[in-house]
Amino acid sequence: MAATSVVVLDRGNNTTCTINLHGATVVSWRVNNQEQLFVSKQAVFDGKKPIRGGIPFVFPQFGPWTFGPQHGFARIIRWNLEKAPERLASGDVEAIFSLMDTDFTRSMWNYSFRLTYRLILREKELHFNIAIYNPSKDLTFSFNMLLHTYFKVPDVRRCQITGLHGSTFVDKTREGAMYQEGRDVVTICEWTDRIYQNTPQEHIITNVVSGRKMRIQKYNFPDTVVWNPWIDKAKEMSDFGDDEYPNMICIEAGHVSSPVILLPGTAFEASQILQVM
Numbered sequence: 001m002a003a004t005s006v007v008v009l010d011r012g013n014n015t016t017c018t019i020n021l022h023g024a025t026v027v028s029w030r031v032n033n034q035e036q037l038f039v040s041k042q043a044v045f046d047g048k049k050p051i052r053g054g055i056p057f058v059f060p061q062f063g064p065w066t067f068g069p070q071h072g073f074a075r076i077i078r079w080n081l082e083k084a085p086e087r088l089a090s091g092d093v094e095a096i097f098s099l100m101d102t103d104f105t106r107s108m109w110n111y112s113f114r115l116t117y118r119l120i121l122r123e124k125e126l127h128f129n130i131a132i133y134n135p136s137k138d139l140t141f142s143f144n145m146l147l148h149t150y151f152k153v154p155d156v157r158r159c160q161i162t163g164l165h166g167s168t169f170v171d172k173t174r175e176g177a178m179y180q181e182g183r184d185v186v187t188i189c190e191w192t193d194r195i196y197q198n199t200p201q202e203h204i205i206t207n208v209v210s211g212r213k214m215r216i217q218k219y220n221f222p223d224t225v226v227w228n229p230w231i232d233k234a235k236e237m238s239d240f241g242d243d244e245y246p247n248m249i250c251i252e253a254g255h256v257s258s259p260v261i262l263l264p265g266t267a268f269e270a271s272q273i274l275q276v277m
């Protein structure tokens, strides 16, 4: 099963991106042979559980869900390969994945939808273009969407995150209390689980792999989630190593603190660009 479940974009120069069709989860992004994403050594690839690491696709729910699994169904079902990897005139490589409603998705969320996820691998960038269409004639639906990106870092305590100063955030480690970020750059030295609201389009994370910087640009994703489980929460996760928390940081672009409301016959688009600086 594993062999046919994985799609590889290969740009040459040991620059590749690997997507597991289970959840259309990006499980590897190598730039000049350097892995940029964290995937837990304990991650389970059983085609059922969400993959612990890389970039799980969160939809149509963020967080616990009355009608289905935590963070929705998109990260636990097999997506279609709409367009196999193809080299563009620029030398960049593109692939397109898609997801439509099925009996399984309708059992949790009774709407028809068409979701496309286009990935473009450039020399030092990975582009994500998402479009969702509501084909119904009369039903409006609402949803959350988020790219749950796990960056690989040598030591999370040495990372600084820009672009959060002044933003309001929900602190899930303090029963959802709301605060305003007073720091110019955010650092992490404890269990962190925050939804920053209405953040700017760009964040930079320092001290990622090889001491480089990572730029995140996002469009139509108003929120930025910052997460690290730290020691105790890491121990509670069976698919995450007890000692792995220093080597990852989740900086997640999403539309989660308010829902996207999609009228019949309309589409919503959002995108993200990751760039190794």
Ligand SMILES: *[C@@H]1O[C@H](CO)[C@@H](O)[C@H](O)[C@H]1NC(C)=O
Residues within 6 Å of the ligand: 106, 107, 110
């Ligand atoms: C979904 O809604 C349609 C009506 O719009 C209904 O006929 C169908 O039984 C519903 N399916 C589920 C799984 O609830």
